[in-house]
Amino acid sequence: MLDRKFIVENAELVKRNCELRGSKADIDAFVALDIRRREKQAELDQFNRQANDVSKSIGKAKDEAEREARKAEGRDLREKATAAQTALDEVSAELDQIHRSIPNMSHPKAPLGADDQANLEVRRGKPPIPKFAFKPQDHVVLGEKLDLIDFEGGAKVAGHGFYFLKNEAVLLELALQRYAVDLLVAEGFTPTITPDLARNEILQGTGYIPRGPETQIYSIADSDLSLVATAEITLGGLLADQILDAETLPLKFCGISHCYRTEAGAGGRASRGLYRVHQFTKIEMFAFTLPEQSDAMLDYFCELECRLFDGLGIAYRVVDTATGDLGGPAYRKFDLEAWMPGRGDGGEFGEVTSTSNCTDYQSRRLGIRYRPKNEKGTQFVHTLNGTAIAISRAMIAILENYQQADGSIAVPEVLRKLVGKDRIAARG
RNA sequence: GGAGAGGUGGCUGAGUGGUCGAAAGCGCGGGUUUGCUAAACCCGUGACCGGGUAACUGGUCCGCAGGUUCGAAUCCUGUCCUCUCCGCCA
Numbered sequence: 093m094l095d096r097k098f099i100v101e102n103a104e105l106v107k108r109n110c111e112l113r114g115s116k117a118d119i120d121a122f123v124a125l126d127i128r129r130r131e132k133q134a135e136l137d138q139f140n141r142q143a144n145d146v147s148k149s150i151g152k153a154k155d156e157a158e159r160e161a162r163k164a165e166g167r168d169l170r171e172k173a174t175a176a177q178t179a180l181d182e183v184s185a186e187l188d189q190i191h192r193s194i195p196n197m198s199h200p201k202a203p204l205g206a207d208d209q210a211n212l213e214v215r216r217g218k219p220p221i222p223k224f225a226f227k228p229q230d231h232v233v234l235g236e237k238l239d240l241i242d243f244e245g246g247a248k249v250a251g252h253g254f255y256f257l258k259n260e261a262v263l264l265e266l267a268l269q270r271y272a273v274d275l276l277v278a279e280g281f282t283p284t285i286t287p288d289l290a291r292n293e294i295l296q297g298t299g300y301i302p303r304g305p306e307t308q309i310y311s312i313a314d315s316d317l318s319l320v321a322t323a324e325i326t327l328g329g330l331l332a333d334q335i336l337d338a339e340t341l342p343l344k345f346c347g348i349s350h351c352y353r354t355e356a357g358a359g360g361r362a363s364r365g366l367y368r369v370h371q372f373t374k375i376e377m378f379a380f381t382l383p384e385q386s387d388a389m390l391d392y393f394c395e396l397e398c399r400l401f402d403g404l405g406i407a408y409r410v411v412d413t414a415t416g417d418l419g420g421p422a423y424r425k426f427d428l429e430a431w432m433p434g435r436g437d438g439g440e441f442g443e444v445t446s447t448s449n450c451t452d453y454q455s456r457r458l459g460i461r462y463r464p465k466n467e468k469g470t471q472f473v474h475t476l477n478g479t480a481i482a483i484s485r486a487m488i489a490i491l492e493n494y495q496q497a498d499g500s501i502a503v504p505e506v507l508r509k510l511v512g513k514d515r516i517a518a519r520g
Numbered sequence: 521g522g523a524g525a526g527g528u529g530g531c532u533g534a535g536u537g538g539u540c541g542a543a544a545g546c547g548c549g550g551g552u553u554u555g556c557u558a559a560a561c562c563c564g565u566g567a568c569c570g571g572g573u574a575a576c577u578g579g580u581c582c583g584c585a586g587g588u589u590c591g592a593a594u595c596c597u598g599u600c601c602u603c604u605c606c607g608c609c610a
Contacts, residue, residue, distance in 0.1 A: 133570060137579040144579090147591045151538075159590085166590035316600095335530055335567090337548090461567095463530075463548085470567080 093456045094194055100126050109197050112415040114206060117194040125187045132183055136176040143169035196453040199424035203414040210414035211427075217401055217408040221431050221439070222493055230434025231491040232365035235261070238501065238519055240491070241366065253355065253370035257487075260516040264490065264503075265373060265483050267510030269348060272375040272400060272480040276346040279396065281377065286326035286347040289317045294329035297458040299421035299450075308353050323347030324477040327378035333459040335470055341462060342381035342389060346480060349374060365488065367435075367442060372484035379476045380460065383452070386474035390449040393478035394426045397445045400480060404504045406489045407431035409441055422448035428479075430489040444485045447478030 099106050100123055107119045146166040153159040203212040235241030239259055246255035257265055273283050292302040295309060295318055302309050302318045310319040320326055327347045336343075351374045355363075366372075377396065379389050394410065401408045413425040425448040429441035452472035455461070461470040494502040499518030503511050 130570070133579080137570070140579060143590080147538075150590055163590045170590080337530080465549095468565095 093191055093453060094196065095452075095456065096126065096191065099123075099191075099194065106194065106197070109415075110194065112198060112204060113195045113418060114416045115193065115195050117190055119194070122187065122190045122194070125183055125190070129180065129183045129187055132176060132180040136173060136180055139169055139173035139176055143173060195418070195420045196423050196451060198415045198418065199449070201412075202418070202424050203412055205414035206416035208414065208417045211417060212412040212414070213409050214412045214426075215398075215410040217398060217406070217410075217428075219402065219405045219407045221407045222433065224433065224495075226497050228433040228439070228492060228495055230365065230432075231488045233434070234491045234495055234501065235365070237499065238516055240516070243365070250370075253368070255366065255369065260511065260513070261487065263511045263513075264487060264507070267507040268481050268483055268486055269373065269375060270510050271403075271507060273346060273348070275396065275400060275403075276344075276375070276377065276480060279344070281344040281346040284323075284327070284330075284345055284347045286320070286323045286330075286349045288320055288350045288352070290320050290325050290329060292316045292318055294332065294458075295320075295325055297332060298325045298328040298454050299419075299457075300325060306356060308356065310352050310354055319352035320349055321353050322351050322374060322477075323349035323376035324378060327376065328454055328458060328475055328477070331380060331458075331460050334461075336380070336460070336462045336473065338382065338462045338465050341473065342379050342385050345378045347376045347378060349376070351482075366484040367488060369484055372482060374482045375480040377447070377476075377478040377480050380455075380473045381476065382462065383471070383474050386449050386451060386476060389474075389476050390424060390426070390447060390478075393447040393476060394428075396480065397426075397428050397447060397478060401428060401430060401444070403506045404486070404490065405506075406493050406504075408444070419448075421450040421453045423451045423453070424449050430485070432488055432492050433495075434488075434492040442485065442488070444482060444489060445479035448476065450475045450477070 094106065099119065103119050103123050110117050110119065143166055146162055146169060150159060150162050150166070153162055203210050205211075229237075231241075232243070235243075240257065240261035242256040242258055246253075249256075277283055289312065292311070293316070295302045300309060300321060301307050302311050308321055312318060326349060327345050330345070331343075350371055352371050353369075355368055355370060377393055379386075379393070381389050398408075398410065408428050408430045411427045411429055413422070413427060418425055425446060427443050427447075428445040430444040431439060432442045433439040435442055451474050454475045455472040458475075460473050460475070462473050463470055490504060491501055494504060496502060496515070501516040503514055503516065508514050
């Protein structure tokens with residue numbers, strides 16, 4: 093959420109930002125409601141003060157008759173206060189509904205545009221796009237031939253969009269986890285394995301909508317829990333309602349979790365195989381920072397993602413996400429898109445990581461603040477999240493980029509020790 | 521699943537109807553003392569929503585939601601959460 097005062101005082105700015113983001117939030121209505129809210133608040137305060145004064149005066153009443161008269165007066169004032177409170181609650185609820193729908197402000201350098209067409213390529217990774225002396229297969233074919241991924245089994249057990257990883261694919265997943273966590277621990281991140289479920293309140297705090305027709309979230313029946321779509325949710329929630337010491341910031345966590353997504357409405361093309369699935373494992377980076385640290389932290393997260401994919405030897409490009417494609421909480425977002433030789437016709441880039449600076453948008457709702465040094469009061473921290481490795485998509489990139497003419501798949505250098513072998517042999 | 525205990529400020533923790541936004545300690549900020557640091561001592565120090573240029577000032581908040589009362593951290597009901605013990609279980 094944006095700061096209420098900021099919205100009111102910068103209504104035009106916020107309105108323009110909503111347009112850039114394709115948000116229909118009604119800022120004019122918000123401003124008008126905020127004035128009403130303040131009026132109702134003043135009214136309520138007035139009644140409460142009068143009622144309190146009456147209560148305090150009762151001890152000094154000189155006889156029973158006066159006591160009773162005062163009591164009646166007090167009762168009357170409390171009733172009025174209750175009515176004012178009800179009116180205030182109604183206005184607040186209306187205000188809150190608009191408030192939630194207002195997206196974060198956008199970084200001045202974020203590309204302007206309505207959708208991903210306007211995303212801007214800002215950099216290429218070190219590894220070159222590989223050339224094949226044969227026609228490269230896509231990971232679905234490779235996974236089946238080498239008995240690495242069982243989509244049929246997944247469908248039988250849990251439905252379309254689920255899968256079994258088998259044989260070396262399992263070792264690959266574990267190796268990728270370890271590879272990412274090793275780097276992050278060396279970089280000072282606190283490693284965690286987070287819950288795969290979270291309270292809906294926490295989902296909402298991080299900007300996810302647990303229920304509703306377009307939700308991406310699986311919710312657990314008869315409870316207020318949902319399966320998490322990313323460890324961003326659990327890591328953001330970890331420090332909810334806390335006031336932190338400024339000196340302890342920035343705090344960097346990495347979280348391993350499974351990620352569950354309903355992918356409601358997601359269409360068939362370009363989402364074959366492991367690309368768009370209902371469950372996958374992800375190593376996520378998360379940081380809580382001082383406001384002045386968050387821009388640099390975003391660059392740092394992006395750089396770490398680049399190092400991970402440079403290390404894997406997979407070609408990629410870095411994309412600066414356009415305003416219309418940012419999603420609610422993000423102030424700025426960089427995606428890494430890895431080269432996937434089996435994708436489309438002759439290979440395509442496909443998104444493998446995403447890192448966002450959410451500034452104070454999440455922390456305001458989650459109540460994560462810090463006490464500035466030499467200043468009164470508290471301020472909201474900034475939160476950032478970034479994918480270190482999303483296993484399923486990294487797996488696609490590895491299988492497709494490292495396939496060999498003889499049908500085997502080479503294991504990327506950095507993973508060989510962790511996998512325990514140099515190549516995944518062709519079968520049959 | 522069964523039984524019990526508890527949720528109070530940045531933290532620990534007192535408080536069972538008005539004088540309580542709340543003792544005390546810790547932490548934090550300022551000061552005195554002091555080669556430096558530390559210690560000691562003194563003073564200050566909750567959050568949120570308003571009003572005022574400001575000094576200052578009104579209101580709300582003791583898990584949450586209701587109820588009783590002129591008045592609730594305190595009494596009543598419901599609810600959520602946490603902890604301990606027992607059972608079950610990887």
